[in-house]
Amino acid sequence: MKEYCVILFQTVTQSVWTSRLLKKAGIERKMVPIPRSLSADCGYCVRVLRDDAQRVRELLDRSGVGCARIENYQ
Amino acid sequence: MSMHTGIFSHAQLADRIGMVLQAEKAAAVYFDNAATSFPKPPAVIGAVTDYMTxxxxxxxxxxxxxxxxxxxxxxxxxxxxxxxxxxxxxxxxxxxxxxxxxxxxxxxxxxxxxxxxxxxxxxxxxxxxxxxxxxxxxxxxxxxxxxxxxxxxxxxxxxxxxxxxxxxxxxxxxxxxxxxxxxxxxxxxxxxxxxxxxxxxxxxxxxxxxxxxxxxxxxxxxxxxxxxxxxxxxxxxxxxxxxxxxxxxxxxxxxxxxxxxxxxxxxxxxxxxxxxxxxxxxxxxxxxxxxxxxLQDGVKSVHSHKKMLADRFINGVRGSVRGFTGYVPAERIETGVVSFNIAGMEPSEVAYLLSERYGIMCRPGLHCAPLAHRTMGTFPGGTVRFSFGIFNTEEEIDLSIQALGEISSGKR
Structure with a gap:
């Protein structure tokens, strides 16, 4: 079974930006609702494979998307 | 996902948009792009339609x-x-x-x-x-x-x-x-x-x-x-x-x-x-x-197109439009916006005749800029303003020069 992380941001604008960056980089991603256990926000976050988490972190640091939280996702 | 809008397919819609825009373009000369530009590129209409449908x-x-x-x-x-x-x-x-x-x-x-x-x-x-x-x-x-x-x-x-x-x-x-x-x-x-x-x-x-x-x-x-x-x-x-x-x-x-x-x-x-x-x-x-x-050269090509149209207009009216007063030399007009007056006529009268007789649409008056008009000595009467866009052509400029020539010489 695949293991996932979710990347949470302050604003969905960052989520959309990240989704577009990951798409360009060929990294599997999906927009999913923010898990209630992680935040009370009604928006969405970006789900990626746990194995890609480090690559994603580096990509975000390089691109200027801004602060993000990466959490394990069941 | 289906690309049907419910009324037309997107391809049918694009064809209709293209036809309507062509008909509108042929019916009138639009020189009021500084107020809002017209026509819009078909891709703009397509994007709005895509969002709506x-x-x-x-x-x-x-x-x-x-x-x-x-x-x-x-x-x-x-x-x-x-x-x-x-x-x-x-x-x-x-x-x-x-x-x-x-x-x-x-x-x-x-x-x-x-x-x-x-x-x-x-x-x-x-x-x-x-x-x-x-x-x-x-x-x-x-x-x-x-x-x-x-x-x-x-x-x-x-x-x-x-x-x-x-x-x-x-x-x-x-x-x-x-x-x-x-x-x-x-x-x-x-x-x-x-x-x-x-x-x-x-x-x-x-x-x-x-x-x-x-x-x-x-x-x-x-x-x-x-x-x-x-x-x-x-x-x-x-x-x-x-x-x-x-x-x-x-x-x-x-x-x-x-x-x-x-x-x-x-x-x-x-x-x-x-x-x-x-x-x-x-x-x-x-x-x-x-x-x-x-566009080839992007914004630069828009700038040069507008400068070309403004130059052609200002050079063309000189000598052929009686009582024409411009307020800015052509070389200082950067955005395809030309303010002018025709001696003995109100700006609103000129604009009305242009619209009614020739289908040329522009904006007369103070253009929500009384301060700028005071600075340029055109307050409170205002000016006629032509503002050109990327879809305007040299032929349209020439038509407007001819129209202003007729209006200024009393052939109304």
């Missing part, structure tokens, strides 16, 4: 496909605007309903009673009215005279005081097409620690702009003029180094973020974008900006 969701409010796609459409427009203006980060593109809305956010958001602001004598009411309102609330205001319509950076520098917080400068006049020396003014602002707000309503998509290079802190733009988006679009772009603590939001409300809090978020763009955005319009705006990018 397929995308449909509220950007950033949910994780279903329509909301996600709407968020993508809005973000694509942020990226396009950031690229167009040389902004460092698309998160610093804030959408507003027009340039006036963006200017109000900046002016009201920055100034506090006791501050001093400087502006020019070439401003549109979208700048001078908010500033006069702030003056009534206790802000000191200096309006720097602009002989011949141009702001002298030296004179501007002398108007700056120790308590000057904001300078608001019209990049190009909506009534006269004169460009201000923004980079020289920015240098003064940098040196004196003043925030520079540039009103680029008339230059976005027409004059190449690079916020970092040009030293602009805040850039207000209209989406529906030189960017060929729908009405109801515009925005404020913040330079990379601009400290958002200086700018209070004008509106507070739902953002789709921090929903557990009753307090406005402090991060971009949500701090300044409360309530549902005009996602349909912004989708069109994205297509409009990308249309400009798609």
């Amino acid at each position: 397929r995308v449909g969701g509220n950007p950033g409010r949910s994780a279903h496909a329509r909301s996600v796609d709407a968020g993508e459409a809005v973000f694509a427009a942020r990226e396009a605007a950031a690229e167009l203006f040389g902004a460092s980060n698309p998160m610093r593109v804030l959408f507003a309903s027009n340039a006036t809305d963006a200017l109000n956010l900046a002016v009201q958001g920055i100034l506090r009673p006791g501050d001093h602001a400087v502006t020019t004598a070439m401003e549109h009411n979208s700048v001078i009215r908010p500033l006069r309102e702030m003056e009534a609330r206790g802000v000191a205001l200096t309006v720097v005279p602009c002989p011949d319509g141009r702001l002298d950076p030296e004179r501007f520098s002398r108007s700056v005081r120790g308590d000057t917080k904001l300078a608001v400068v019209n990049h190009a006049s909506n009534a006269f097409g004169i460009l201000q020396p923004l980079r020289d003014i920015a240098a003064v602002c940098r040196e004196r620690g003043i925030v520079l707000l540039a009103d680029c309503a008339q230059t976005a998509g027409i004059i190449p702009i690079d916020m970092e290079r040009d030293g602009i802190d805040l850039l207000a733009f209209a989406g529906h003029k030189g960017l060929y988006g729908p009405t109801g679009t515009g925005g404020l772009v913040l330079a990379g180094g601009f400290d958002t603590a200086l700018l209070r939001p004008l509106k507070f409300g739902g953002t789709g973020s921090n929903s557990d809090s009753e307090v406005q978020p402090d991060f971009l763009p949500d701090r300044y974008e409360s309530g549902t955005l005009n996602a349909a319009g912004i989708s069109g705006l994205n297509a409009g900006i990308r249309h400009i990018f798609s």
Whole structure:
């Protein structure tokens, strides 16, 4: 079974930006609702494979998307 | 996913749009592009239609496909605007309903009673009215005279005081097409620690702009003029180094973020974008900006096309239109905006005859810029204004010269 992380941001604008960056980089991603256990926000976050988490972190640091939280996702 | 709109397929719709635009173009000559541009590129209409018929969701409010796609459409427009203006980060593109809305956010958001602001004598009411309102609330205001319509950076520098917080400068006049020396003014602002707000309503998509290079802190733009988006679009772009603590939001409300809090978020763009955005319009705006990018030489080609049309018009009327008075030499008109009068006639009469007899649409009067008209000596009578766009042709210029020739010689 695949293991996932979710990347949470302050604003969905960052989520959309990240989704577009990951798409360009060929990294599997999906927009999913923010898990209630992680935040009370009604928006969405970006789900990626746990194995890609480090690559994603580096990509975000390089691109200027801004602060993000990466959490394990069941 | 089906590409049917329910009434027409998208391909049928595109054909119909193309036919309608061609018919409209043939029926009239539209010289009122400084008010709002027409026609819009078919891709703009297609993008709005796509949003209205397929995308449909509220950007950033949910994780279903329509909301996600709407968020993508809005973000694509942020990226396009950031690229167009040389902004460092698309998160610093804030959408507003027009340039006036963006200017109000900046002016009201920055100034506090006791501050001093400087502006020019070439401003549109979208700048001078908010500033006069702030003056009534206790802000000191200096309006720097602009002989011949141009702001002298030296004179501007002398108007700056120790308590000057904001300078608001019209990049190009909506009534006269004169460009201000923004980079020289920015240098003064940098040196004196003043925030520079540039009103680029008339230059976005027409004059190449690079916020970092040009030293602009805040850039207000209209989406529906030189960017060929729908009405109801515009925005404020913040330079990379601009400290958002200086700018209070004008509106507070739902953002789709921090929903557990009753307090406005402090991060971009949500701090300044409360309530549902005009996602349909912004989708069109994205297509409009990308249309400009798609032109060979992009913004530069728009600039040269407009200069060519203005030159052809001014050279053509000389000698063939009796009693023609222009107010700015052709070489100083940068944005395809020409103000003029015909001796013995009111501007509104000239515009009416042009419209009724020749199908030439323009704008007479003061163009919401009484200050600029005072500066240029055309207040209160105003002028006839022709403002050319990317779809105007040399043939249309020649037709208008012929029409003005007939009107001026009394063949009405």
